[in-house]
Amino acid sequence: xxxxxxxxxxxxxxxxxxxxxxxxxxxxxxxxxxALARCxxxxxxxxxxxxxxxxxxxxxxxxxxxxxxxxxxxxxISARGIPVFGPSRAAARLEGDKTWSKAFMVRxxxxxxxxRSFGALGPALAYVSVQPLPLVVKDAGLRAxxxxxxxxxxxQAWVALRSxxxxxxxxxxxxxxxxxxxxxxxxxxxxxxxxQMLAAQDHKTIFEHDQGPMTGGMGVVCxxxxxxxxxxxxxxxxxxxxxxxxxxxxxxxAGVLYAGLMLTPQGPQVxxxxxxxxxxxxxxxxxxxxxxLAQIALSCASGTLDPAQVTFAGGxxxxxxxxxxxxxxxxxxxxxxTLPETGPDVRIYQAGTAMQGDQLVSAGGRVLAVQAxxxxxxxxxxxxxxLLPEIGxxxxxxxxxxxxxxxxxxxxx
Ligand code: GLY
Numbered sequence: 001x002x003x004x005x006x007x008x009x010x011x012x013x014x015x016x017x018x019x020x021x022x023x024x025x026x027x028x029x030x031x032x033x034x035a036l037a038r039c040x041x042x043x044x045x046x047x048x049x050x051x052x053x054x055x056x057x058x059x060x061x062x063x064x065x066x067x068x069x070x071x072x073x074x075x076x077i078s079a080r081g082i083p084v085f086g087p088s089r090a091a092a093r094l095e096g097d098k099t100w101s102k103a104f105m106v107r108x109x110x111x112x113x114x115x116r117s118f119g120a121l122g123p124a125l126a127y128v129s130v131q132p133l134p135l136v137v138k139d140a141g142l143r144a145x146x147x148x149x150x151x152x153x154x155x156q157a158w159v160a161l162r163s164x165x166x167x168x169x170x171x172x173x174x175x176x177x178x179x180x181x182x183x184x185x186x187x188x189x190x191x192x193x194x195x196q197m198l199a200a201q202d203h204k205t206i207f208e209h210d211q212g213p214m215t216g217g218m219g220v221v222c223x224x225x226x227x228x229x230x231x232x233x234x235x236x237x238x239x240x241x242x243x244x245x246x247x248x249x250x251x252x253x254a255g256v257l258y259a260g261l262m263l264t265p266q267g268p269q270v271x272x273x274x275x276x277x278x279x280x281x282x283x284x285x286x287x288x289x290x291x292x293l294a295q296i297a298l299s300c301a302s303g304t305l306d307p308a309q310v311t312f313a314g315g316x317x318x319x320x321x322x323x324x325x326x327x328x329x330x331x332x333x334x335x336x337x338t339l340p341e342t343g344p345d346v347r348i349y350q351a352g353t354a355m356q357g358d359q360l361v362s363a364g365g366r367v368l369a370v371q372a373x374x375x376x377x378x379x380x381x382x383x384x385x386x387l388l389p390e391i392g393x394x395x396x397x398x399x400x401x402x403x404x405x406x407x408x409x410x411x412x413x
Pocket of ligand 1 (some may be wrong): 280
């Protein structure tokens, strides 16, 4: 397992339930993962990761974050004869290069917002000045979910563009704003076939009522109540054309295909693709997965995925993220954390944490993801919010309105 966040903690947790798994090694991991797997610190460069995989004689590598995928870790490790769950460097462009990704969608008729791409600040400023508001300004590169600004006035658009072009070699995508419910539909993909997981809804801004700057994600409800018709439409108009298009362009996609969608009156439209599990979507989805994650991952890596492998429990799952004071700008670190014992169906996934001597402390922006499963979403939310007062983390930021966008409110168990 490659990675160190809450997503990786949830993946490792799911692997402990895979009967086919005898040992899990994670690099670099985190203190939460260390309770479940052998963690090995070290370089996260593709060659170093490949050396580690060979040295440890692993049967399968699962890549959590987008960085190593964009750096080509799958290509390098696969070349050493070890199966990897994660797309090749070329296929990971679906996430890593938003300009390329939008052009790909246009080439293959995948519904998405109208857009223009810019490689320089001047023309981008001139373009936004004559566009209707609101509009969406995106950094075309990888920014951990924080490179997107929804601009309701021109000043915001200019600030967003100036911040993107402050980096040399940057480019920006400017899109029309799509109103509607935002849904994350993740699918296991094996190069030709994409099999949907349960739909989920993330909450991306730091403050309640969808206010404030974008984060990597502050909370998730799962399953999002998608109609059967929408599920079918997403398969036929989005996932299948992507799989066909990627194969036709000689970059077949294997791994997790994450479609960030807006449910608009014109039907589901793509906001963005990611080439990996979402974070914190994984923390909500994986506790409900009843299929064997290691076998599914191996099948994806070998092009033999059977939809019957992808099974989920009934019921619902909710996640609320506890973030550091100052996140997403300048998170404070080093706050002592105390975690309570959790009952069945409740998990505390660790992300930005570290050990200082014997003390667990905060060490990043998003620090903990608290997950609960229950028969219904209001009950799952009730379990999560009921546990939060027992967690010692001074100054933690969290949203009290996870689920409210679809009319849900926590219900005490
Ligand atoms: N939760 C959004 C993401 O993983 O990109």
